[in-house]
Amino acid sequence: MQSQGKPTINDVARLAGVSKKTVSRVINRSPLLNGSTRAKVEAVIAEIGYVPNVQARALALRHNFLIGLVHDNPNAQMVMNVQAGMLEAMRDTEFELIVRPIDRGSSTMLQDIRAFLERQRLYGVMFLPPVSENEMVADLCRELGIRYVRMGSATLDSAKHMVASNDADVVRDAVKHLLSLGHRRIGLIAGPHGFRSARERRKGFEEALAEAGIKLPRSLIADGNYTFETGLAAADRLLDLSPRPTAIFASNDEMAAATLHAAMRRGMTVPENLSIIGFDDTAIASHIWPPMTTVHWPIISMARSAALKLLTDFFGDDQAVEEPSLFPSTLIHRASVAPPRED
Structure with a gap:
């Protein structure tokens, strides 16, 4: 029997015969959930007209459904490729990407990053090089309790907080x-x-x-x-x-x-x-x-993996997938190289 008033997550869980945590995973569009379980819960949601309150959930979780991307990079194509990879990982979730360029040469860089992180109440943040190479950025995230991943051209952090190339x-x-x-x-x-x-x-x-x-x-x-x-x-x-x-x-x-x-x-x-x-x-x-x-x-693959590292905790520890941290680059042979010409 459905409770009076608007349907609740508890109603969905009871009618679907699953836990409230499982309903939450369906709502959060966890990519790792069993397909039949997802279909059963979604059918109940549609039947009783349950609508999740995103603002209420954000308040309860003490963060917005936002992933941040912080960069100071002169290569616009590189930043676009990173966004493409992150958005691919976030597709079919409730999370949105918010991009924040900063000036790494500014004396207020750390204060600017702190203000951005606190104002947006981010769930997690990714830092591009060269900002990612500043150890104080990682210290700031640890101080604020914000999930972070740093992208680099060499090992910068533990596997959970890093994607790097060789x-x-x-x-x-x-x-x-x-x-x-x-x-x-x-x-x-x-x-x-x-x-x-x-x-x-x-x-x-x-x-x-x-x-x-x-x-x-x-x-x-x-x-x-x-x-x-x-x-x-x-x-x-x-x-x-x-x-x-x-x-x-x-x-x-x-x-x-x-x-x-x-x-x-x-x-x-x-x-x-x-x-x-x-x-x-x-x-x-x-x-x-x-x-x-x-x-x-492999910048797009690196960015996709970085976003998934940030989202793993949201889908529950028992749903965790080990995302790679090291991404080997490879030489692509085309037509611009030949033996030197004898003069």
């Missing part, structure tokens, strides 16, 4: 590939100072040359900021050298595309006069001509 290892492999083709004068367009990803990618680059017994002149390193414009300036500097490099590794695809542009406007052909390798495997790498050899960075 940037140094895969760049080492990419440069070894150039060396195997006969390249010895290889330029580097490095990423911005203060980014762990830039350090890890440069580390892999330098290690590959050191293992081959090749001394890297400082003149073959040009700094960029993960943008097309800075990549273009860096590529021009490297291609002005005499002798110039026969190959360039650019620390992301935007700067690799800029390197191709710089070479073409000098009348050079790729890969005959210059081999180029990028990093990210964004759409630009396969859309330009020639298609770019690049490192596939």
Whole structure:
């Protein structure tokens, strides 16, 4: 018999013959719930017209149904890919994504993040590099009792709080590939100072040359900021050298595309006069001509896993699934690399 007044979650549980916790999981759209149980509970909900009160539930749980994404990243495509991965994990749940860009160079960065977390009453938050690389950000989340995950290019935290790639290892492999083709004068367009990803990618680059017994002149390193414009300036500097490099590794695809542009406007052909390798495997790498050899960075998979790590507790500990924390990147071979031409 249904209680008088509006139907309650207790009515649903009693009529469906399940626990209140199971009804809650159906309402929260846990992806791990048994299909027949879900169908039975949903049928009762439809029959008695039960409507969950989201505001009341948020008050009871002391948080909103919000997952935060905090970043200070000049690469808009990277941020978009992260959002795509997180939204894929959150599909068919009641959670929404709220994005907050910040200035990591500001003296009030931590206060700004604290205000955002407290004002929005987030259920959990994901931090992108380089903000994620600041240990004080993790300390703040622990202090506030907010679930967090940090994305990085190397191990930053425990598995529960981290998704990371193997940037140094895969760049080492990419440069070894150039060396195997006969390249010895290889330029580097490095990423911005203060980014762990830039350090890890440069580390892999330098290690590959050191293992081959090749001394890297400082003149073959040009700094960029993960943008097309800075990549273009860096590529021009490297291609002005005499002798110039026969190959360039650019620390992301935007700067690799800029390197191709710089070479073409000098009348050079790729890969005959210059081999180029990028990093990210964004759409630009396969859309330009020639298609770019690049490192596939599994950013969407990393973001999906990060969101699932944040949501696992909400679906109950006994429903927990071990999400991976380390995501190997791989070299994608396309048409922008060839052996150096004999002059």
